[in-house]
Amino acid sequence: MTSETYKSELILKELRGRQERAKIVEIDEEQVKMVFFTSGDALFAFYGSDVKEILPIDRIYYVPGCPAIILGIINIRGDVESVVSLHRLLGFEDKAQTKNSKIALAQKNGIRSGILLDSVDDVDDVTASSIVPAISTLNKNIKEFVIGETTYKNRNVTILDVGKLFSKITV
Amino acid sequence: MNDSILTPSFTETLYLLFTINSATFAVDMEQVAEIATINDIKHAPVCFHWFHDIIGSETNVTAYNYPRALVVKHKQPQTAIIIEEPKDTVYIPLESMREMPGLVTRFTNVIWGAAFIGGKPVYLTDLYKIDIFSEL
Numbered sequence: 001m002t003s004e005t006y007k008s009e010l011i012l013k014e015l016r017g018r019q020e021r022a023k024i025v026e027i028d029e030e031q032v033k034m035v036f037f038t039s040g041d042a043l044f045a046f047y048g049s050d051v052k053e054i055l056p057i058d059r060i061y062y063v064p065g066c067p068a069i070i071l072g073i074i075n076i077r078g079d080v081e082s083v084v085s086l087h088r089l090l091g092f093e094d095k096a097q098t099k100n101s102k103i104a105l106a107q108k109n110g111i112r113s114g115i116l117l118d119s120v121d122d123v124d125d126v127t128a129s130s131i132v133p134a135i136s137t138l139n140k141n142i143k144e145f146v147i148g149e150t151t152y153k154n155r156n157v158t159i160l161d162v163g164k165l166f167s168k169i170t171v
Numbered sequence: 172m173n174d175s176i177l178t179p180s181f182t183e184t185l186y187l188l189f190t191i192n193s194a195t196f197a198v199d200m201e202q203v204a205e206i207a208t209i210n211d212i213k214h215a216p217v218c219f220h221w222f223h224d225i226i227g228s229e230t231n232v233t234a235y236n237y238p239r240a241l242v243v244k245h246k247q248p249q250t251a252i253i254i255e256e257p258k259d260t261v262y263i264p265l266e267s268m269r270e271m272p273g274l275v276t277r278f279t280n281v282i283w284g285a286a287f288i289g290g291k292p293v294y295l296t297d298l299y300k301i302d303i304f305s306e307l
Contacts, residue, residue: 061292062272062277064194064280073285073292074273080285080292082272113274170277 030128034159035104036121040092043121043157045150050162053105054120057097069169074103074114078137081105083114089165091141093120108163111170115162126150134158144168187241188258188293192228195293196254197263197286202298204244206257214242217251218303225252225281225301243298250303263288268295 033048053076059085060072071083083103087094100119106112134146137159145168147159186190186197187206203213221239267286276283284295 062194063275063279063282063294064192065282067274067278070274070278073275075292076285076286078269080269080272082274084274111273113272166274169274 019076031125032131033123034126034150034152034157035123036157037102037104037117038119038121039086039090039117040095043152043155045152045157045159046104046162047147047159048123050108051104051106052112053107055103055114057099057101057103057116060116063072067169071116071168076105081112081114083116084165084169086115086117086165089168090145091139104164108166109165113166115142115165122152124152126152126156131159175266182291184263185260186263186293186295187260189256190255190258191223191226191255194228195258195291196222196226196282197261197276197293198241198296198298200260203241205242206239207242209238209251209253211241212240212251214249214251217242217249218300219251219253220303222252222254226279237262242303243304246304248303250301252298252301261288263293263295268282271295 034045035048035051035054036043036045038044043102057075058074060074062072066072069084069088071085073080073082085094095118097116098118102117102120103114104117104120105114130150131148132150134143134149138146138169143156145160145164147161150157150159184239185200187200188195188197188234190196196297205212207213209219217240238253238255239257240253242249242251263286267288269286270283271282271284281296281298282294283297283300285292287293
């Protein structure tokens with residue numbers, strides 16, 4: 001009986017082998033944190049390393065003399081931060097703020113500002129290999145801000161570069 | 172010009188508050204020589220400039236009939252900044268003042284900071300940073 005190989009043991013051995021191989025893949029594959037959000041009707045993402053905080057929507061105070069892209073300032077625990085409109089940066093129509101609206105406090109290339117988003121869907125890791133160059137037929141208003149694409153829950157996600165968004169305002 | 176005259180007092184700064192298009196601004200009283208209606212300015216002759224134009228805001232002239240002007244102290248050309256009716260003078264503690272975010276100051280360098288008073292921002296304004304002075 002001891003020399004006999006049970007089928008169940010063979011199956012278990014195969015399962016354990018697959019689990020080990022899966023672990024090895026997870027360790028080796030570089031993970032990238034992403035903030036997934038909706039703007040307009042599309043799903044976008046920022047690199048998590050560029051987003052310092054996700055804030056609930058609060059009153060945004062208009063600052064005279066600023067371009068329309070800058071919606072104003074907010075008070076975050078006693079500090080003052082600017083808020084920019086992603087809709088206006090991407091050439092989308094303005095949309096009324098809802099309870100799902102969020103402000104992503106982002107920082108890149110020495111510039112820090114809040115970015116108004118329609119909603120934040122998730123913060124999650126994706127594998128670096130899943131990030132691919134964006135399709136060439138992308139809307140030209142968006143194209144200049146895009147780093148690449150990935151998939152999230154079987155949906156195509158356009159990854160936006162916070163630095164390029166800020167550069168558009170400051171040039 | 173004597174630099175000591177311009178030495179700012181940080182702890183006890185009196186600010187003049189006024190409102191333009193529902194935004195409240197604060198001007199350091201140390202930079203103001205005179206507040207008067209346009210016809211009663213003692214420091215005449217002065218160049219007049221609308222504060223609205225300086226901050227790039229729209230002017231709604233029909234909203235006020237007797238605009239006041241602030242004559243800017245120690246600056247040439249002698250200049251009066253036309254504002255709406257002054258609201259109040261207040262001491263704003265240093266602890267309440269916050270630097271304006273970099274994205275904002277790129278467009279409005281006259282507004283250097285904000286202080287939240289009663290939950291609303293008061294925009295701290297440096298009259299000496301107005302282009303008409305820096306261009307000289």
